[in-house]
Amino acid sequence: MEKRTFAVPVFLSVAxxxxxxxxxGGFASGRQAAEFFVRHGWYSVFTPFLAMGIDAIIFYYAWDFSVVNKTYDYRSWTDEFYYPYHKLFSNLYEIIFVMTMGVATAVAFATGGSTIQSTLGTPYLPNTIFIAVIIFFLTIFGAKVVRKAATYIGIAIIAGVIVVYGVNAVVSFPQIISVISDQTAKTNVWSALWSMLLYASFQAIAVGAYVAVADVLETREDALKAAWAGFVINGVLLTLASLTVLAYYPDILEIPVPTIFVVNNGVGGALAENIISTLIILGVISTGVNFVFGGVKRIIAWWPNDDTGHSHSIFASLLFVILTWSIARFGLIPLVSKGYGFLGYLGIPILIIPVFYRLIKRKFRS
Incomplete structure (x- = not known):
């Protein structure tokens, strides 16, 4: 009798x-939720969903465009998307994406190294090398391995987030309701919406990493399903994280790691702290893998198709891992990471507005 195995739908693996x-690390620690959403008080009830809704539309269009035009590395995607202005905008996007990829992956090494150090007591430098080795091996075997790793890691992270954030959200529910009912906020709705847009814009820049795994999507319906699945997963969990942190507004805004503060003042204690540390390590590995693989697809697109393709992938992965590890190792992160906000501003005219313009234009043509 043939053995039957469980297969994750391709659209879900892309999501x-x-x-x-x-x-x-920023998501797992609650720092991102605090900075971009909870800082604006009760508006954080709905702004995380709005941010992920904007990104869902962006990524749906990106995957749909990849399926139609068979563009599975970000440079060929941008050349086709921005044509006939691709010489300008493709280069601009490439600069932005490389900066984002470099900083995000370097931060992954730094955050993961520090987390392992605080959890196990092992030295920071060997910890970062350990993470670099894992990221390297997960990126050299192609999109299928990246999607599979993302699926398993994603399931583990979702379970952990629901346990830590979900339980504490239930326990602190009266505090959350109090903040919402009193409409407590130190800013206005426009500030909250602008912060939400910057967050969505910065996240949208990562589209270069997502088109790299879109080759498994066979139809435009698959692209739509991937966008819907991603919207639900990211929207629900980001909102859950924001609500949990919101219970301790505004005092929690000054806490470096809001999630640790939440579990120490709610439920979970040492066990929850260990779960959070594990989530941070899983998160930084998955972030690094997905960004590095997006860069790898760009590099190997320069080479002609031949039997050395796998060697090219190994070389490209090694190049990106060493580069981003070096940024983390030699302390360039504080200097470069100041550009995060700037990248969010750039993402609005370079990516968000053009995608919405094309979608509206396509709607009126149909």
């Missing part, structure tokens, strides 16, 4: 790549 790229 998991989105989630595991989005989920990094």
């Amino acid at each position: 998991f790549v989105w989630f595991t790229t989005h989920f990094g």
Whole structure:
């Protein structure tokens, strides 16, 4: 009798790549939720969903465009998308994406190294090398391995987030309701919406990593399903994280790691802290893998198709891992990471507006 195995739908595996790229140390620690959403008080009830809704539309169009035009590395995608202005905008996007990829992956090494150090007591430098080795091996075997790794890691992260954030959200529910009912906020709705847009814009820049795994999508319906699945996963969990942190607004805004504060003042204690540490490590690995693989697809697109293709992938992966590890090792992160906000601003005219313009134009043509 033939053995039957469980197979994850291809659209869901692509959606998991989105989630595991989005989920990094900033997400797991609650810092991103605090900075971009909870800082604006009760508006954080709905702004995370709006941010993920914008990204879902962007990524749906990106995957749909990849399926139609067979563009599975970000440079060929941007050349086709921005044509006939591709010489300008493709280069601009490439600069932005490489900066984002470099900083995000370097931060992954730094965050993961520090987390392992605080958890196990092992030295920071060997910890970062350990993470670099894992990222390297997960990126040299192609999109299928990246999607599979993203799927398994994504499931583990979702379970952990639901346990830690979900339980504490239930326990602190009266505090959350109090903040919402009192409409407590130190800013106005326009500030909250602008912060939401910047967050969505910065996340949208990662589209280069997502088109790299879109070759498994066979139809435009698959692209739509991937976008819907990603919207639900990212929207629900980001909102859950924001609501949990919101219970301690505004005092929690000054806490470096809001999630640790939440579990120490709610439920979970040492066990929850260990779960959070594990989630951070899983998150930084998945973020690094997805970004590095997006860069790898760009590099190997320069070479002609031949029997050395796998060697090219190994070389490209090694190049990106060493480069981003070096940024983390030699302390360039504080300097470069100041550009995060700037990248969010750039993403609005370079990516968000053009995608919405094309979607509206396509709607009126149909």
